[in-house]
Amino acid sequence: MRNFNNWIKSMAINDILMRIRQNKPPGAEMSVLDLCSGKGGDLLKWRKEQVDRLVCTDIARTSVELNEGRYKEMLNQASQEVRPQKIFKADFITADCTKQRLRDLYKDPELQFDLASCQFSFHYGFESHQQAKQMIQNACECLRPGGYFLGTTLDSNELVKRLRASEDMSFGNEVYRIEFETPNKTQLPLFGAKYNFYLEGVVDCPEFLVHFPLVEKMVAEYGMKLVYREPFADFFTEHIRKGDGRDLLGRMQALEPYPPAEEVNLVAKTSEAYTHARSYLDARQADKQNGWPSTDMKVGTLSKDEWEADSIYLVFAFQKVEETTTAPFPTSQVQAPTRKRPIIDPGANAEPSSKQTRTLF
Numbered sequence: 001m002r003n004f005n006n007w008i009k010s011m012a013i014n015d016i017l018m019r020i021r022q023n024k025p026p027g028a029e030m031s032v033l034d035l036c037s038g039k040g041g042d043l044l045k046w047r048k049e050q051v052d053r054l055v056c057t058d059i060a061r062t063s064v065e066l067n068e069g070r071y072k073e074m075l076n077q078a079s080q081e082v083r084p085q086k087i088f089k090a091d092f093i094t095a096d097c098t099k100q101r102l103r104d105l106y107k108d109p110e111l112q113f114d115l116a117s118c119q120f121s122f123h124y125g126f127e128s129h130q131q132a133k134q135m136i137q138n139a140c141e142c143l144r145p146g147g148y149f150l151g152t153t154l155d156s157n158e159l160v161k162r163l164r165a166s167e168d169m170s171f172g173n174e175v176y177r178i179e180f181e182t183p184n185k186t187q188l189p190l191f192g193a194k195y196n197f198y199l200e201g202v203v204d205c206p207e208f209l210v211h212f213p214l215v216e217k218m219v220a221e222y223g224m225k226l227v228y229r230e231p232f233a234d235f236f237t238e239h240i241r242k243g244d245g246r247d248l249l250g251r252m253q254a255l256e257p258y259p260p261a262e263e264v265n266l267v268a269k270t271s272e273a274y275t276h277a278r279s280y281l282d283a284r285q286a287d288k289q290n291g292w293p294s295t296d297m298k299v300g301t302l303s304k305d306e307w308e309a310d311s312i313y314l315v316f317a318f319q320k321v322e323e324t325t326t327a328p329f330p331t332s333q334v335q336a337p338t339r340k341r342p343i344i345d346p347g348a349n350a351e352p353s354s355k356q357t358r359t360l361f
């Protein structure tokens with residue numbers, strides 16, 4: 001499942017960087033902000049995508065140090081290659097991106113990014129309105145016109161649907177469990193709707209529901225317009241249908257081959273966990289008997305529990321379609337920028353809202 005999530009991330013990053021490159025003069029510099037970058041799990045992706053500048057930031061000092069260590073190792077290895085490849089310049093910043101204005105911490109405060117990438121982390125920002133605003137400001141304010149804000153996060157609609165269908169304040173299966181800390185399921189706040197997410201038994205920091213219609217309004221204040229917002233399952237189907245990323249699926253071992261090779265254990269222990277894969281293969285077998293060409297005797301899959309866990313995620317992208325000028329303001333007080341002029345497509349419905357209703361879910 002981790003490999004599958006990584007595949008989604010790689011595909012989304014590759015697709016967005018391609019879109020960015022199409023609109024840049026050949027050879028123009030490509031800069032990326034990796035927000036909540038963790039231990040540097042995406043460093044190799046930035047190298048493969050040949051970005052020129054990278055800023056990584058995370059709240060956890062040890063993760064930032066590990067990330068920087070990996071980067072230095074990468075530089076060192078590259079310098080020993082016969083034909084040394086150019087590696088991007090990178091800065092590493094330890095900061096809480098929900099409470100600090102990152103721009104104040106950049107070596108060059110005028111730095112502009114083509115892409116702000118926030119992978120599996122956006123949900124940490126929604127503890128309060130102020131924190132969400134700060135995180136969004138950090139993601140959007142330094143984007144170049146035409147730049148993108150790309151992320152993966154949990155799909156709150158799906159979470160709320162599952163919560164309301166459950167008997168108590170929690171739901172899940174063998175792979176994941178989500179326990180809400182809010183008092184009831186009918187009145188969930190827009191900010192601070194807190195839950196604990198256990199993935200394969202491990203709990204990370206508490207997370208918060210991200211109400212997407214509100215996000216669209218908040219980012220619109222930075223001239224950002226929604227490009228897409230897709231559950232992982234749809235994103236996967238769409239790319240596979242187009243024939244994109246099949247090789248990468250194999251290389252990343254993003255799916256389990258079913259049936260497994262001899263002496264290989266499947267992730268899930270029971271055969272019920274793979275009945276969908278069995279049915280698919282049986283149907284292909286029937287096609288073959290009816291004279292249809294079919295060679296699929298193995299299929300790549302995830303167990304049912306893993307699919308169920310994965311289907312709570314979504315991937316989203318916003319693009320900066322209007323220039324904005326940021327009014328100077330104290331770091332502790334997040335203030336929206338003033339709009340300047342449309343640069344791409346003004347986005348008919350992208351009206352910023354000053355009113356916020358207490359509960360919307």
Ligand SMILES: C[S@@+](CC[C@H](N)C(=O)[O-])C[C@H]1O[C@@H](n2cnc3c(N)ncnc32)[C@H](O)[C@@H]1O
Nearest residue numbers: 036037038041058059060096097119120121124
């Ligand atoms: C699930 S990890 C994702 C790491 C990386 N983006 C990836 O895709 O591998 C979430 C990361 O968000 C970081 N994080 C959580 N809250 C944060 C905050 N308020 N400011 C900055 N980073 C934060 C954590 O320290 C952790 O490294």
